[in-house]
Amino acid sequence: MIREPLIFEISGKGKRAFSLPALDVPEKQEIFKNLPLRSEIKGFPEVSEVEIVRHFTRLSRTNYCVDEGFYPLGSCTMKYNPKINEKIASILEFTCTHPYAPFDLVQGNLEVLKTTEELLAEITGMDAFSLQPAAGAQGELLGMMLIRACLEERGNPREIVLIPDSAHGTNPSSAHICGYRVQEIKSNEEGTIEVEDLAEHMTEDVAALMITNPNTLGVFEVDIKKVAEIVHSKGGFIYMDGANLNALVGVSRPGDMDVDVIHLNLHKTFSTPHGGGGPGSGPVGVKRELDPYLPVPVIGKNQNEYVLDFDQPKSVGRVHSFFGNFLVVVKALSYILSLGSRGLKEVAEVAVLNSNYIRKSLEKDYHLKYTTPTFHECVFSDKFQKEHGVHNIDIAKRLIDYGVHPPTMSFPLIVQGALMTEPTETESKRDLDLFIDAMKQIAKEAKEDPEVLKSAPHTSYVRRMDETTAARNPVLKWDGGHKIEE
């Protein structure tokens, strides 16, 4: 494969890839009199259109993606992204609309937003939704702000947020930005919240418990009702990280589990593409009690017209300039309508079936710290392979040689050497079997030829990267060859 240079390195003075029509108003120089103008934009590229197209096409070919194959990145729900949703989000009437357009000229957009809010409320059993958060982490932050605002009104915002040790790293980070101190709740041998431990920690200083259900081990919190009761009895709230709802859609609803606030990631459960790291969308759903605190504007309906309601005195304000990542919402709505109620339930059923098929097929080859039944994902570890000096990262990198994307390794922190595997519902048995066979082959290689794993990958565009040097001597931009010193 051709090694693609940086665009700056193929730049040549005077080359152009685009032309604007000639200026059609009389040109005036005096308007620049008081403006601080720049000289040329130093280093900015100058290339032709064909060079642009080749540059990005060549670069694209070095990416692995869901359209190419199996992507069992745990907790990320890398399901297939239906192409029709892209087409629908490109309808001109959606893409051309200005966010400050008078609302009677954008009734279609408001219908999209309101309908999506209502459908998400039905799917989750919550009472109201805000679609403003641009991603899951912003949804979490907003969700915690709603809790805080409500507690403040009751007279005391409280100080502590409880978070299980199996949680995603954003949970403590969001709680912290919201002004809370985090206390960790230990998981028990089943991988779930220890009810007694929770009861001990749950005081009137605790604002909320942040949970994930099924949790990041893929295990359902069977005592969720009891957990909610303990927290509620001391005046606290249940926050659920619903980024990944793939195991529950159509089967069980967080609202019915007495969850008070939830955020969803439309770019996970609801199939909108991840785009190499966004844009996502992280809607927040609440029970009636927290409804008054949702961001403005709230979308309402008067007779046959959708309206924007800014008059919400208790609102926490805004987390986005406009209405959130609108086009992402369009795609998610298209997805929900395309599947319908039965299709959504089938998502959960097949996601859990696929995951259990993988678990069963590999449980002799890879260690499972928790033997509790799992739902949409399961977390293997490298414990057996470590005996041969092979770590989860080596297994992950070797999978690349077999044409599969590696599972998640960075968490849950309670499983050392984790390989968090989530197949999603869209995968064929053939692709599942390819993965299973590769994992078995790798387990065999770990015993017989560990070196081949430790030096993997062997076939990719680049091989294992020197990440230590990248962090110690950061080179964060092209500088005509000069390195940036810290």
Add this chain to the structure above:
Amino acid sequence: MSYISLSDKDKKEMMARIGISSVDELFLAIPENIRLRRELSIPSSLTEIELIHRFKKIAEGNTYKDFLSFLGGGAYPHVIPYSVDYLSSRGEFVSPYTPYQPEVSQGTLQIIFEFQTLICQLTGMDIANASLYDGASGAAEAVLMAHRLKGRPKVLVSQTLHPQYQKVIKTYVKNLEIEIGEIKYSESGGVDFKDLKEKLDDRTSAVVIQSPNFMGVVEDIEKISEMTHSLEALSIVVVAEAASLGILEAPGNLGADIVTGEGQSFGIPLSFGGPYLGFMSCSKEFIRQFPGRIAGETKDIDGKRGFVLTLSTREQHIRRERATSNICTNQALCALRATIFLETLGKEGLRELAFQNIQKASYALEKLTQIKGIERKFSGSIFNEFVLDFSGDLNKIEHALRKKNVLAGMNIGEFYPELENCLLVCVTDIHRKEEIDLLAASLEEVV
């Protein structure tokens, strides 16, 4: 539609291996009393063709495209070269996750690296990140960052920072010990230096301004930064109209410490406000407190150049509650669009685009202020927006223009009660001379 790839035979074989006879057995861990015992109340599934019909019908409710519009205020229509749509819709860009595995994500990583470079070149700063959600969250993150760096309780924010950015900042800092002070604007529409001088003190972590500001006026970044630095506070410059960077001096060369803003102008359609593109850059000395994902250059074990996500010890998945930000997913695909846009326009093209914006907006300003009953509100120099003051009833005028399918701009009275009869007008490269003339003629008739 269904996107399931298993046949009945597949399912049977898989269940046999698991040792179950029905998929329901896999859900037994969910207690009876919280299982949904009915179907979701959602319409039954639609085929592709039905979906298109359904959404075309919904889209008919949007009549905005039939209007000649001069709306701006943080969302700007500009040309978008066709190659941006074509290249950014490749599945290799659209369907991967965040590039955690660099060996199979070099495309995304190299593009982030190029994006960071372009943002540094445009803003005149040392380092940039892979993107933030939008201009508003960029401004809020900059405030949090300055507060971490300085530890002083106060942040001064210009009243002419986009009102919704101000609102988002207030939402973000609400639960932290940061007090927000407002800096007034002067008759020129720029920062009131006297007011700034009075409010700036040694309790101030940072001063946040926008340039061009919400009134369209280009600020004296150099003077404001100088004043800010005299009290050892940080100068944060927000750029809501990034196209201005094509011709105006880079804020980094005028003393800014952190430059953040909205990159929507770089190849991203208006899309009713999102997804957009937050960008952020700063001096290298602040790197440890810098939020968001960052790509860096390194080598693989064979010595080949490659790129990785780096400095992740700042981030939530390592540092949890002590992270510099909780952000993980950002706006990668929008950053890709911006990268294609900027590299396609190139050095001359971006300057030409910015040049045309100033020329066309100035032409419009001159033309419109010749109309009796319309005056220019602020005297400061502009980029592609300006505020007009109407002697007649603006609501009535807007109403009359609506009948002519013209939206002359944004009535900013709802944000600034003292400007209740004022209109913010935005003119960009997409507006042809005939359209500006039509706006003038329409206004002439109704004012």
